[in-house]
Amino acid sequence: MVGYPIDGEGIWCQVFAHQPSSGGAAALFLDRDGVIVEEVEYLHRVEDIVLIEGAATVTAAANRRNVPVVLVSNQSGVGRGYYGWTEFAAVQQAMVSALAAQGARIDAVYACPYHVDGRSPYAHPDHPARKPNPGMLLRAARALALDLGRSWLVGDKATDIEAARCAGLAGALQVETGHGRREREAAAALARPGFEVRFGRSIAATLDLPILQPQPQAKLTRSAEEFSPIRRANGR
Ligand SMILES: [Mg+2]
Numbered sequence: 001m002v003g004y005p006i007d008g009e010g011i012w013c014q015v016f017a018h019q020p021s022s023g024g025a026a027a028l029f030l031d032r033d034g035v036i037v038e039e040v041e042y043l044h045r046v047e048d049i050v051l052i053e054g055a056a057t058v059t060a061a062a063n064r065r066n067v068p069v070v071l072v073s074n075q076s077g078v079g080r081g082y083y084g085w086t087e088f089a090a091v092q093q094a095m096v097s098a099l100a101a102q103g104a105r106i107d108a109v110y111a112c113p114y115h116v117d118g119r120s121p122y123a124h125p126d127h128p129a130r131k132p133n134p135g136m137l138l139r140a141a142r143a144l145a146l147d148l149g150r151s152w153l154v155g156d157k158a159t160d161i162e163a164a165r166c167a168g169l170a171g172a173l174q175v176e177t178g179h180g181r182r183e184r185e186a187a188a189a190l191a192r193p194g195f196e197v198r199f200g201r202s203i204a205a206t207l208d209l210p211i212l213q214p215q216p217q218a219k220l221t222r223s224a225e226e227f228s229p230i231r232r233a234n235g236r
Helices: 055-064 085-101 135-144 158-166 180-188 203-208 219-226 229-233
Strands: 012-015 028-030 069-074 108-112 152-155 171-175 196-200
Touching: 012 085, 012 135, 028 055, 055 069, 055 085, 055 203, 069 135, 069 158, 108 135, 135 158, 152 158, 152 203, 158 171, 158 180, 171 180, 171 203, 180 196, 196 203
Parallel strands: 028 069, 028 152, 069 108, 152 171, 171 196
Antiparallel strands: 012 108
């Protein structure tokens, strides 16, 4: 579609100014509806945008740590013909501006319009980019040179958490906002060795995830601790 960042497969792929890191960056993936903004069924009007408390704080914290913030959103409303990319773009621009006003920057946005009940050309039984499939996360990993194995996702639905697991992320935070309360059990069942599922009231709990914690102490410091007389005396 002319004028919008749509790739050859029809997926919205928008990367804002970004400086790729040489070693591969751990990213913070965020679902949009019910995580960054209050859940509104088929949100497509700017006047319906309500930022969830903590969204700007968390995004700004990631910005300060040079952790790319990547929005990944299923947009079956586009596929079903309820609204178009024009409305999606307007909502995105307003949301990004509202975050920017609070010093928070989204680094990339991915949106998938396909749905089993979509209208042509968006009818698809199980599109590889629609969560719970990992296609949007994999696109971001290629575009931003991300280290998915150290990345985390925040979502309200079990399908968000499953997409994180399918993409090989370190873990996901499932929040109570949006559809989160009734999705908790299904999300919990997705935990596996090597894939951690955490729970929080809202996106604000992202601040407690390892990806936004201070870097581990330098090895020298840890070694000094390990060999300290106090630790030995305690038999630890
Ligand atoms: Mg959601």
